[in-house]
Amino acid sequence: MDSRRVEKKGRESDPCWLRYERIEDEALADQYRQWCKKLVVCGSSPILDSAREELVAGISSMLGISPTLSRDPQVSPSLVMAAPSEGRNWVDRRSWEEMGEEGYLLKTAHREGGASLLLLGKSDRGVLYGVFHLLRLMQIGRPLHSLEIVENPGNRLRMINHWDNLDGSVERGYAGKSIFYHGGRIARRLDRVRDYARLLASTGINAISINNVNVGREECRLITGSLLPDVARLADVFRAYGIRMFLSVNFASPMWIGGLPTADPLDPEVRRWWRERTEEIYRHIPDFGGFVVKADSEHQPGPLTYGRDHAEGANMLAEALRPHGGLVVWRCFVYNFQDWRDRSTDRARAAYDHFKPLDGRFADNVVLQIKNGPMDFQVREPVSPLFGAMERTNQMLELQITQEYTGQQKDLCFLVPQWKEVLDFDTHAEGKGSTVKAVVGGQVFPFRYSGIAGVSNVGDDRNWTGHTLAQANLYGFGRLAWNPDLSAEEIAEEWVRLSFGHDPRVVQTIRDMLLESWRVYESYTAPLGIGWMVKPGHHYGPDVDGYEYSYWGTYHYADHRGIGVDRTVKTGTGFTGQYFSPNRERYESLETCPDELLLFFHHVPYTHRLKSGETVIQHIYNTHFEGVERVEDFIRRWTRLKGKIDEERYEHVLSKLQEQLANAREWRDVINAYFFRKSGIPDEKGRKIY
Numbered sequence: 001m002d003s004r005r006v007e008k009k010g011r012e013s014d015p016c017w018l019r020y021e022r023i024e025d026e027a028l029a030d031q032y033r034q035w036c037k038k039l040v041v042c043g044s045s046p047i048l049d050s051a052r053e054e055l056v057a058g059i060s061s062m063l064g065i066s067p068t069l070s071r072d073p074q075v076s077p078s079l080v081m082a083a084p085s086e087g088r089n090w091v092d093r094r095s096w097e098e099m100g101e102e103g104y105l106l107k108t109a110h111r112e113g114g115a116s117l118l119l120l121g122k123s124d125r126g127v128l129y130g131v132f133h134l135l136r137l138m139q140i141g142r143p144l145h146s147l148e149i150v151e152n153p154g155n156r157l158r159m160i161n162h163w164d165n166l167d168g169s170v171e172r173g174y175a176g177k178s179i180f181y182h183g184g185r186i187a188r189r190l191d192r193v194r195d196y197a198r199l200l201a202s203t204g205i206n207a208i209s210i211n212n213v214n215v216g217r218e219e220c221r222l223i224t225g226s227l228l229p230d231v232a233r234l235a236d237v238f239r240a241y242g243i244r245m246f247l248s249v250n251f252a253s254p255m256w257i258g259g260l261p262t263a264d265p266l267d268p269e270v271r272r273w274w275r276e277r278t279e280e281i282y283r284h285i286p287d288f289g290g291f292v293v294k295a296d297s298e299h300q301p302g303p304l305t306y307g308r309d310h311a312e313g314a315n316m317l318a319e320a321l322r323p324h325g326g327l328v329v330w331r332c333f334v335y336n337f338q339d340w341r342d343r344s345t346d347r348a349r350a351a352y353d354h355f356k357p358l359d360g361r362f363a364d365n366v367v368l369q370i371k372n373g374p375m376d377f378q379v380r381e382p383v384s385p386l387f388g389a390m391e392r393t394n395q396m397l398e399l400q401i402t403q404e405y406t407g408q409q410k411d412l413c414f415l416v417p418q419w420k421e422v423l424d425f426d427t428h429a430e431g432k433g434s435t436v437k438a439v440v441g442g443q444v445f446p447f448r449y450s451g452i453a454g455v456s457n458v459g460d461d462r463n464w465t466g467h468t469l470a471q472a473n474l475y476g477f478g479r480l481a482w483n484p485d486l487s488a489e490e491i492a493e494e495w496v497r498l499s500f501g502h503d504p505r506v507v508q509t510i511r512d513m514l515l516e517s518w519r520v521y522e523s524y525t526a527p528l529g530i531g532w533m534v535k536p537g538h539h540y541g542p543d544v545d546g547y548e549y550s551y552w553g554t555y556h557y558a559d560h561r562g563i564g565v566d567r568t569v570k571t572g573t574g575f576t577g578q579y580f581s582p583n584r585e586r587y588e589s590l591e592t593c594p595d596e597l598l599l600f601f602h603h604v605p606y607t608h609r610l611k612s613g614e615t616v617i618q619h620i621y622n623t624h625f626e627g628v629e630r631v632e633d634f635i636r637r638w639t640r641l642k643g644k645i646d647e648e649r650y651e652h653v654l655s656k657l658q659e660q661l662a663n664a665r666e667w668r669d670v671i672n673a674y675f676f677r678k679s680g681i682p683d684e685k686g687r688k689i690y
Helices: 026-036 046-063 093-098 124-140 191-202 219-223 228-239 268-284 310-324 347-358 416-424 436-440 468-482 488-500 504-524 583-588 595-601 616-639 647-679
Strands: 038-042 068-070 078-082 104-111 114-121 148-151 157-161 207-209 244-249 290-293 327-331 366-371 395-400 451-455
Touching: 026 046, 026 078, 038 046, 046 078, 046 124, 046 191, 078 124, 093 104, 104 124, 114 124, 124 148, 124 191, 124 488, 157 395, 157 468, 191 228, 191 468, 219 228, 219 244, 219 268, 228 244, 228 268, 268 310, 290 310, 310 327, 310 347, 310 366, 347 366, 395 416, 395 436, 416 436, 416 468, 416 488, 416 504, 451 468, 468 488, 468 504, 468 647, 488 504, 504 616, 504 647, 583 595, 616 647
Parallel strands: 038 068, 038 078, 078 114, 157 207, 157 451, 207 244, 244 290, 290 327, 327 366, 366 395, 395 451
Antiparallel strands: 104 114, 104 148
16 A cells, blocks of 8 residues: 555645655664564454555565565464454453453564564454554564553544535635535545545544534535435545544534424424434444534524523434434533623633533433633633533543644644643542543543544645644644543654654754744743634734624733733632632632633732742733744754755745744734733833834
């Protein structure tokens, strides 16, 4: 299988982290050849065929050999890839039982007549994930002579959400057009989709929704007979890589495409319509995953229109999906019911206020998908208090891989450190240790379904993500969804080595730039937990009063005396009261609230001193100057890699960093000037405030 497929434009698409470059260390390559020159394949299925093709392609590319294929398990020494029906015969009962449904085993087994490297899975998917793990070890240069690795995913659902539209556009897409759709139809050639499925499977992704959660009338046709045969073609591609397809649906579909006068979830005709639609979907796609739903938010219709609640709306769809084993993924990004004319209205409260009272009323095949923070994917906000607050309702975490508020894949912003803070946050839902990763991993409460979803950042650009280094966010999401205990440092170095090789200077430079980039971006954009200061609509570039979701026009509540949102129970919106203790008290108190979230929870004078000793206003000035300096340093460090990286990627990243520098300077000048005019307090270091 060719790991570098060709686009319709005639150029090869970037293989990202599946480069399978020739191993230059001949001694190491010879060791690998001893294991890989004979490949024993036990079992056959579409997924196992994909695993075998990937393994052969990787071995051939890295080692320059074509392994001899055999189905004889007595061939030794060899690399043995065995399906579930055969795998249990190769290991002891304890080793077999350590593997979960999607788990795998990589083990060096010494037998009479020689040694074999075993690659076994509890399912076909497990074998596929094991293949990618083995190839990753070889790409990074790890020894294989004494392997004993058992891996199981940390989350049952590991999902990618696409916001692609049938016309080929992508909402919040920063890497070109959709890879699925063109001109109101599904793409005829699916080579690029197949490469994408490989990329996702290599990190352990097992579910995907292929259309925008803001489902328009045209996109409603995806669940009709006119487009389902083509949707099924896409499902076929993903199925071969262990990825189950979902579709986003519009709650008003019975009216929009069904001709019914209502979409009331308790109306018998509406329920019947959804059952019939679902049955037709499963006739085309037998392993269809289910529906993703955004309802009663941002002009999307929902059950509240009919005086019903979200449990009644979700359960109606769950009823239609249940006979087929399908799920309803119901997004909790809901705030339409709030009264924006009330100055005390706090959008941060919306998800908890609305969904917490419904705990225990959702069907067991409904999963609530909760954004990492209570607002909207800001560069810094606290973890949503809804995590762990609904012990009788399936929950999953939603992250945004596409960089809507974090630089839009123009600015470098590696998001894994942010995601790690979210996953490691202790909710205290069931006492100490009730971290978000434990909640969505089903370890705190016995959720039947849970996991992590990420909003995709890919498009039809040659490099997939618009910014070559933004590939690290897609890779990092998949690796964290599989194993949330991995560190940001491990993921960053792993991605750099897979994507750029092993030159020490290259590895250290790119790894360090990635790990620093989130806080660098934060430093020249949003201070101390204040977000939203972006241009309305497209959300790129500074506009301090640009918050488009508030009736009152601003988010930060800055005046000539101070800045910040009072969300305390004592004097503010009461949002802090939604957290479990001790987080509730930690955020409520001005003395214990972390500085990085100070202005999210408290309104303070500009002269308030942070724990660092700086005043709030001086912190704003300092960080915005420092942010620009850090981007200038990124450019200096990157230019030292000239000649060590292929010219195309070198020049591309350099141009992006130069664009980022111009953006950082604009942010610095706009933000500092705004708060100087507001506060009247000059920079104590005497720098020019524009």
